[in-house]
Amino acid sequence: MTDCIFCKIAAGEIPAAKLYDDGEVVVFRDINPEAPIHLLIIPRRHIPTLNDLTEADATLIGRLYLAGQRVAAELGVAERGYRTVINCNRDAGQIVFHVHMHLLAGRELSWPPG
Ligand code: DGP
Secondary structure (H helix, E strand, O other), rough: OOOOOHHHHHHOOOOOOOOEOOOOEEEOOOOOOOOOOOEEEEOOOOOHHHOOOOOHHHHHHHHHHHHHHHHHOOOOOOOOOOOOOEOOOOHHHHOOOOOEEEEEEOOOOOOOOO
């Protein structure tokens, strides 16, 4: 999608601190971190929200988690812990309409989230 900021990051047209890219899934640091480690894990293919997923995307969504697991281990936070969150639409605070999983780590995270 031509006007999607995360599509442009995935394509390398906008710079981002990328940690992982396997062709299908890209991981980069959030520009506005809410924790010492705050990553965004995205499918390269443009999917606006969780509501747009189909059965055919089941493996792809699993790959988002596996990429997060991998990068969390590489960054040394797997044992201490981390949180993954996907916001969907307005009430959840989604502002970028390209499915993305937040991975937060490096501090104790309160629960429930706001
Ligand atoms: P959400 O509220 O779930 O849609 O989260 C969008 C996140 O995307 C937010 O934490 C800030 C981040 N973000 C927005 N624009 C950019 C950007 O250009 N680069 C990076 N690295 N992150 C961005």
